[in-house]
Amino acid sequence: MDFIINDPRIDADHSTILQLLDSSRDLPDGADPRDLRRLLVKVKHHVVVHFVDEEFIFEKQYSMPPDYVTMHKQEHVRIRDVVLDSVRDAEDPDGPVIRERLTSIRREIERHIFEVDAQMNDYLPARR
Ligand SMILES: [Fe+2]
Numbered sequence: 439m440d441f442i443i444n445d446p447r448i449d450a451d452h453s454t455i456l457q458l459l460d461s462s463r464d465l466p467d468g469a470d471p472r473d474l475r476r477l478l479v480k481v482k483h484h485v486v487v488h489f490v491d492e493e494f495i496f497e498k499q500y501s502m503p504p505d506y507v508t509m510h511k512q513e514h515v516r517i518r519d520v521v522l523d524s525v526r527d528a529e530d531p532d533g534p535v536i537r538e539r540l541t542s543i544r545r546e547i548e549r550h551i552f553e554v555d556a557q558m559n560d561y562l563p564a565r566r
Pocket residue numbers: 448452488492551555
């Protein structure tokens with residue numbers, strides 16, 4: 439994914455998370471569901487840490503409109519819950535179900551990056 443956010447750390451996080459989610463395609467159809475679950479857990483770690491880092495940037499480091507901050511935080515809470523629920527549901531691993539979850543998490547995160555994270559550019563200093 440080409441750069442979209444005026445903060446190289448955020449961009450790097452986004453590409454790590456999306457690449458991780460895409461790596462499920464490298465696992466064959468009959469892959470051990472535990473491998474898919476391990477991948478999902480890794481995604482969870484990255485997403486949770488990334489959201490905390492991003493919230494620091496849009497809440498503390500730069501001044502952004504309160505409505506935007508609230509909306510962005512609510513989106514994080516909702517996506518984080520989806521990811522946490524997916525990890526919990528994958529306790530009893532079922533490969534195709536976990537794969538489906540990874541696909542929908544990817545779709546959701548990509549949409550969030552383009553529709554919500556991208557709005558931060560209005561308030562971040564331009565990249566040199
Ligand atoms: Fe983000």
